[in-house]
Amino acid sequence: KAGVTQTPRYLIKTRGQQVTLSCSPISGHRSVSWYQQTPGQGLQFLFEYFSETQRNKGNFPGRFSGRQFSNSRSEMNVSTLELGDSALYLCASSLSGGLYEQYFGPGTRLTVT
């Protein structure tokens, strides 16, 4: 069974631009979560989607948004990029969220210049 895939793997953007990251969960998984990882703040939860609905949300500004499609694929969008948004963005999928094991993708490395 294929694992979680994320595209693109690497991305360089300029301050003020916006970016969209994509995540394809493991087949059959309906929950997709997004995390931001930086050296200073560590791994931080962004949001979780289940059956196209946002079910949990972390403490990030409204510039960070996401959505989930009917096939469970998910996208994350960051508008008006700031230098501090440079990070590894990880997507994780699970059968139904909650206490189920989450499977993480390789991440998208975003660099904002």
Added chain:
Amino acid sequence: LAKTTQPISMDSYEGQEVNITCSHNNIATNDYITWYQQFPSQGPRFIIQGYKTKVTNEVASLFIPADRKSSTLSLPRVSLSDTAVYYCLVVNTGKLIFGQGTTLQVKP
């Protein structure tokens, strides 16, 4: 959400058993204790999850005392490839809250 506290770093040698203890004083009744492992430039990988007493799988054991205010991840006979960051989390929803983790360095 319960906050977890674990040592920032630990050193071990190949073949030894490693025990990483995590403190979670404010754990709630519905919370489970979950451990993840992360290698550099990779996403975390689930290791083990438990509610109370002892849980064992093919890679680790998890010991949880009756008061559930702490837990211990036990890795038997570690190898160099076990060098990684280990995160202890308290979970009851899909929202994983990661602490700073424990960096385990296994030496030859």
